Amino acid sequence: MVEITSKNAARQTFMPLMRELVRAYQAFSHYSADGFRLSGSSLTQPFTLGNTEGMTFKEIGDKTLITKGTLTGIIDRLEGKKLVKRRTDKQDRRRIMVRLTRRGERLFDTEFPRQIIWMKKKFSQLSKKDRDEAIRVLGLIREAFEAE
Secondary structure (H helix, E strand, O other): OOOOOOOOHHHOOOHHHHHHHHHHHHHHHHHHHHHHHHOOOOOOOHHHHOOOOOEEHHHHHHHHOOOHHHHHHHHHHHHHOOOEEEEEOOOOOOOEEEEEOHHHHHHHHHHHHHHHHHHHHHHOOOOHHHHHHHHHHHHHHHHHHHOO
16 A cells, blocks of 8 residues: 655545546535525525424534534524524424524525526536436445445
8 A cells, every 4th residue: 555645645546536526516506606696695594494394403504514603603693584483392392493484484485496497507408317427426425425
């Protein structure tokens, strides 16, 4: 086994894949954010709660990859805009559930379909075969990172 040093690290055979994955994620993120800005909304967080009965902070954090400390501030701001509300979980009073308010649901009902149309413009440039292959390969990458 060859020792990895700072001089040979960039020549690892997986580096082109890693770079392309990062570039694809950045391009996706920028394009998605542009869709929200063009519609006049910069609020992506309520979309995680759309079509749910609510989620705990942990569930939201797991889905959005936002840390608990950052998420608390986001939920505070969304609550201030009357888009979400917090409730104590009836089964476990230690858990706080966050759910959309009626105003938040209206925003979701308006903006989520608009965002899907925006994203469809790019994803429809790929054939079904290419989309299926991307799903398969990205699943393999995810599984490799989830494996112990």
